[in-house]
Amino acid sequence: MGNCQTSSSRPKSTDIRISLPAVCIVWQTAMIILFGVFVRYNDETDAHWGEHMRQKNITSHVENDFYYRYPSFQDVHVMIFVGFGFLMTFLKRYSFGGVGFNFLIAAFGIQWALLMQGWFHSLDPVDGTIKIGVENMINADFCVAGCLIAYGACLGKVSPVQLMVMTLFGVTLFAVEEYIILNLIHAKDAGGSMTIHTFGGYYGLVISWILYRPYLHQSKRFQGSVYHSDLFAMIGTLFLWMFWPSFNSAIANHGDGQHRAALNTYLCLAASVLTTFAISSLSKKGGKLDMVHVQNATLAGGVAMGTAAEFMITPYGSLIVGFCCGILSTFGYLVLSPLMEKHLKIQDTCGIHNLHAMPGFLGGVVGAITAATASESVYGHEGLVNTFNFVGEFANRTVNKQGAHQAAGLCVALLFGLGGGALVGGILKLPIWGDPEDENCFDDETYWELPEDMESISPIHHYNHHSAGKHSDGAEPNFPMESVMS
Amino acid sequence: MGNCQTSSSRPKSTDIRISLPAVCIVWQTAMIILFGVFVRYNDETDAHWGEHMRQKNITSHVENDFYYRYPSFQDVHVMIFVGFGFLMTFLKRYSFGGVGFNFLIAAFGIQWALLMQGWFHSLDPVDGTIKIGVENMINADFCVAGCLIAYGACLGKVSPVQLMVMTLFGVTLFAVEEYIILNLIHAKDAGGSMTIHTFGGYYGLVISWILYRPYLHQSKRFQGSVYHSDLFAMIGTLFLWMFWPSFNSAIANHGDGQHRAALNTYLCLAASVLTTFAISSLSKKGGKLDMVHVQNATLAGGVAMGTAAEFMITPYGSLIVGFCCGILSTFGYLVLSPLMEKHLKIQDTCGIHNLHAMPGFLGGVVGAITAATASESVYGHEGLVNTFNFVGEFANRTVNKQGAHQAAGLCVALLFGLGGGALVGGILKLPIWGDPEDENCFDDETYWELPEDMESISPIHHYNHHSAGKHSDGAEPNFPMESVMS
Amino acid sequence: MGNCQTSSSRPKSTDIRISLPAVCIVWQTAMIILFGVFVRYNDETDAHWGEHMRQKNITSHVENDFYYRYPSFQDVHVMIFVGFGFLMTFLKRYSFGGVGFNFLIAAFGIQWALLMQGWFHSLDPVDGTIKIGVENMINADFCVAGCLIAYGACLGKVSPVQLMVMTLFGVTLFAVEEYIILNLIHAKDAGGSMTIHTFGGYYGLVISWILYRPYLHQSKRFQGSVYHSDLFAMIGTLFLWMFWPSFNSAIANHGDGQHRAALNTYLCLAASVLTTFAISSLSKKGGKLDMVHVQNATLAGGVAMGTAAEFMITPYGSLIVGFCCGILSTFGYLVLSPLMEKHLKIQDTCGIHNLHAMPGFLGGVVGAITAATASESVYGHEGLVNTFNFVGEFANRTVNKQGAHQAAGLCVALLFGLGGGALVGGILKLPIWGDPEDENCFDDETYWELPEDMESISPIHHYNHHSAGKHSDGAEPNFPMESVMS
Numbered sequence A, B, C: 001m002g003n004c005q006t007s008s009s010r011p012k013s014t015d016i017r018i019s020l021p022a023v024c025i026v027w028q029t030a031m032i033i034l035f036g037v038f039v040r041y042n043d044e045t046d047a048h049w050g051e052h053m054r055q056k057n058i059t060s061h062v063e064n065d066f067y068y069r070y071p072s073f074q075d076v077h078v079m080i081f082v083g084f085g086f087l088m089t090f091l092k093r094y095s096f097g098g099v100g101f102n103f104l105i106a107a108f109g110i111q112w113a114l115l116m117q118g119w120f121h122s123l124d125p126v127d128g129t130i131k132i133g134v135e136n137m138i139n140a141d142f143c144v145a146g147c148l149i150a151y152g153a154c155l156g157k158v159s160p161v162q163l164m165v166m167t168l169f170g171v172t173l174f175a176v177e178e179y180i181i182l183n184l185i186h187a188k189d190a191g192g193s194m195t196i197h198t199f200g201g202y203y204g205l206v207i208s209w210i211l212y213r214p215y216l217h218q219s220k221r222f223q224g225s226v227y228h229s230d231l232f233a234m235i236g237t238l239f240l241w242m243f244w245p246s247f248n249s250a251i252a253n254h255g256d257g258q259h260r261a262a263l264n265t266y267l268c269l270a271a272s273v274l275t276t277f278a279i280s281s282l283s284k285k286g287g288k289l290d291m292v293h294v295q296n297a298t299l300a301g302g303v304a305m306g307t308a309a310e311f312m313i314t315p316y317g318s319l320i321v322g323f324c325c326g327i328l329s330t331f332g333y334l335v336l337s338p339l340m341e342k343h344l345k346i347q348d349t350c351g352i353h354n355l356h357a358m359p360g361f362l363g364g365v366v367g368a369i370t371a372a373t374a375s376e377s378v379y380g381h382e383g384l385v386n387t388f389n390f391v392g393e394f395a396n397r398t399v400n401k402q403g404a405h406q407a408a409g410l411c412v413a414l415l416f417g418l419g420g421g422a423l424v425g426g427i428l429k430l431p432i433w434g435d436p437e438d439e440n441c442f443d444d445e446t447y448w449e450l451p452e453d454m455e456s457i458s459p460i461h462h463y464n465h466h467s468a469g470k471h472s473d474g475a476e477p478n479f480p481m482e483s484v485m486s
Helices: A019-038 A049-056 A065-087 A095-121 A134-154 A160-184 A193-210 A216-222 A227-249 A256-282 A291-304 A315-344 A352-372 A381-388 A399-428 A460-467 A479-483 B019-038 B049-056 B065-087 B095-121 B134-154 B160-184 B193-210 B216-222 B227-249 B256-282 B291-304 B315-344 B352-372 B381-388 B399-428 B460-467 B479-483 C019-038 C049-056 C065-087 C095-121 C134-154 C160-184 C193-210 C216-222 C227-249 C256-282 C291-304 C315-344 C352-372 C381-388 C399-428 C460-467 C479-483
Strands: A039-041 A130-132 B039-041 B130-132 C039-041 C130-132
Touching (some): A019 A160, A019 B256, A039 B315, A065 A095, A065 A134, A065 B065, A065 B227, A065 B256, A095 A130, A095 A134, A095 B227, A095 B256, A095 B291, A160 A193, A193 A352, A227 A256, A227 B227, A227 C065, A256 A291, A256 A381, A256 C049, A256 C095, A256 C134, A291 A352, A291 C095, B019 B095, B019 C256, B039 C315, B049 C381, B065 B227, B065 C065, B065 C227, B065 C256, B095 B130, B095 B134, B095 C227, B095 C256, B134 B193, B134 C256, B193 B352, B193 B399, B227 C227, B256 B291, B291 B352, B352 B399, C039 C095, C065 C227, C095 C134, C134 C193, C134 C352, C160 C193, C193 C352, C227 C291, C256 C315, C381 C399
Parallel strands (some): B039 B130
């Protein structure tokens, strides 16, 4: 699979004038109908909150979950739209597509996520409706993050219609695996190392593998960055990096849970910056730094702390995780990405394997180990119960068993990513979605009206003519692989 | 009016070396004096807060309004300075003016707004002083937003001195209409669909109409965007989009009021993204998307939810409003803007009619309908009283009457916008303000020291010579109208 | 000193392939070890928080300091990484170094600051460990701010290894001077006019003086900005400007302390925008504005309000401080920077003397005066005690004495800046750090892999040949001085 596609003799149509509007309008209409049937305000969002307060003996409005979580929600929201969006503007001529399509699919995804997650987690048993509030908003943003990660692997090679399909299925799969991991297996994953990053990463990689483009080198002129596109990408990087402590703590337990998750993530991220710079410098002649590494590998610490952030991993434990992740992720960009493209036929535009899949998997492992080694002496009895939610049917679970269940959860995330990616990749391979020719990948011209300054620099025919002899092998590595050690 | 201005034979002076410093220094000095006479800390900002807590039986510092509202304030603050500022950087050669003058007039406006709004809303009857705290800071930012919207219509065509004058009068008018709408009419408008967007939109449009420039096509070379200026504008768009839930909830009631307003706005905005992409794609050959729409129409949902956000409009109701607004606003960019320029002689640089005036008006209508159809079965008695503040002299108001009063409030906002715009437009037409020639509009060269790379691309004389024959009609539509259906 | 360096005959090596990775890996490893030995969760971050609540009779999770301070922390965090980072992207060809090295040294600095400040402020006397939580995170970010200010003076002229050394010593010196000022002298300095800005400013200026480069004009082709680099810098400016109220209030007292500090800073910053625009316009032919001033001097109000923000300085007092600072700082860019370069041999790339050192010193003076004139009639007895923390051994301190101690604190900050700068400047002058030749300063080519569009514009040899005759004097002022009155 993957390498059976030839540079099609009949040019593909990238006309999405019917398909994109149709998908947007029809799906949005479906959202309205489904919301009309299913979605209602929860106790803390409803105008009956005052009565609810009296019933529950709540004395202050500040106990409304809004005040515990809304600042974190806004940080997460910035990560989704500016963080992921601008991180994907690094290509010299696909910045509109990077930030614009990210905007589109995230806006659709959060609506669908409110429904899918609502059916699994917030269904009112009395009237069968979904009751939503700020925590649902955070979870919807989380769910969308998984799909945006998958977009990173496909950046520049798919049409917006494909992205909408990828998001529809991605959110659905996410909600199911999340339910299995968090509710059935009862694993903890506040920051989503498993549910978000492992799932999203492998989901995107398998899709990218199935959509393998053997002649992608034909769009080599559009690959790589320019100076200012790298700076736009740094906006994304920094907002992700700064707000990751909010991401990992947003739905952690009130009090020490949120506090500790933020602190651990803050430390872990700081450490991964230093090791990223170290390995990046070490890999190049003269010790020159590579923006690809700085933009991406510095974030690996946040990914890897997604499960264990709310545990008592200790401050130095957080630093150790960050230390390892910065090295691992940079190493991935240097070594693994070129190998994966050459031997596994996986073209991973943003290198999500190095930023999300690997560190996410590592984060799941760290979480399992940290859980298995938890003890009452460290947490206190009450702390242990609260942190791992050992109540109800799970009241008698031991920490060892919890560790095993964390590992099981990781496997579920992995399997859903691989299996879901295969399913959705197959669907996206149908020749009906308006995706571009290999030679027009990474080019905003395909889907966007471009300003004059960009219209003038698209010498496609000249280029192909000129470079026909240079790029004759079908497996020339593309830009993320240019960061190989010199 | 409007079309009586000719391309003046005597070149206008754009020298503002006396006027701008004079205005800044004198007005800032006036602010200091007026603040000295009138403005004091309120109970929650004053060092006597500890005593105040005991008197009022407040047991925790967290009940200080700072903790309820400051995170929302900061989000609003980002919208005002980065959101509006960067949204206006889209022009290829007026980005300094876009973000820089936005900075200047907002910094002045918030001071004047603290005074004007203070006299109407926060006057201490005992000592005649204005007592301020975080809610005043939010309201001042809100008030300034109205003036920044008006700036959007005039972007590139006015001098900074004119902008200061426009802000001085705009804030004054805003405070009066707000007092009438909120206090006398007792309409609710937490997110300012009426007071901010309807008022600000029509205020700017009428000013732009009065300052009509028949030869604006002479600066055609500076119109439109370049690739990276569109990306800078996307920074503005996204920060506005992400933080709009904070905008509409910032001064809503504690507890469910803020919570619900944020949730409704979040949903409404998501829906308007999808319909914006749909209509944008539908309007162009090949289904290509237009950055003008993505940058602007996606925000219309936030504008239209400004009045009803704190009501029980229901989640699907929010989606419906967003659905309609995305379509309406994109349609405005495609069809109405060109028509308005051609037939009404309104040159609306940023298309604020489509982003603020129309959706704001619609938001006022939605608010009136939602209020008129409110019921105790939905809100609960207590919820109804709290949401609409049916206390004191308004204790016996019915929801139907409230709906009518909402509509009356909308009319007041509209009238103040139209009338105020006419008054201020007349003042700004005086030939003393240092505004640029038609051929030098949209050019930062006029008011800014430019870096080398920009100095070299100003071939004014060559251009005029070269293109004299092409642009002979006086009503050639300018760039926002270039987004007409192809 | 300073001017004894010649344009070395043997070209310097800027190869940092060993030194930078070595420093990053070794120091990060040291951090892990030291954290392992010393750093633990504090009561509010630890899983025993539930038990702690019962012991202390705390009834709500919202009393966890996380909810009081985390939103402010995130604002401060944005200032450190995006604010300072993007403010330093203004150079046309050193934007990677500006934002990238800022990222590196801040990530290292916060770890080292947690340790250094922890030993002085958060040491648990029982077990000798440092107990950390959100307030430590804020203080670590504050501490790093001092080093980033110093980086501003050296921007483009030092290697990343030098920056790491500068940060190591800077954080150490900061922690000591902060301990002396806040604990021994018992001065108040919530926003760090003295501890952060005065110290950091003079620390950087003295280092820059010692590292004086007489032939810096040889890199003149890289000095100054381009249009879009100025816009990137405005992102930094605006995030600093918007979030400065959070900076000055982040560690102020709960309740009125935080509330008042935010309000005062908000007002002060607004005023400094107007006077900055006024002086900038006044200084140029035609009243044209200078982006250097808008990017920097507008922030001076926040710096100068760092000490007095939590005092009862009154709203109009805040405006007066902002009024003066905008003028002073812009005047500094216009007049003092060129003079300092010419006569004092201080090459201050970002003009930190005008933005941090001077306004910081002024802020210390304002703080001393405001403290000395405090009274029970204004603060109330309880307010006075709380605001100045007149408890324990300081219970009998008078406000006059407090004013004198504030002044003493300012002197300590100044001395530590000057002395520390001399020490560290001497160390950084050793020829082992990989800093660039004078002709390669301000050039990302030295330490970064650059995208194609930048590789092609580096005509070093051509330039030198071409311009040899023009720049024969060794003291030609560099770009920040180009803003001299015309």
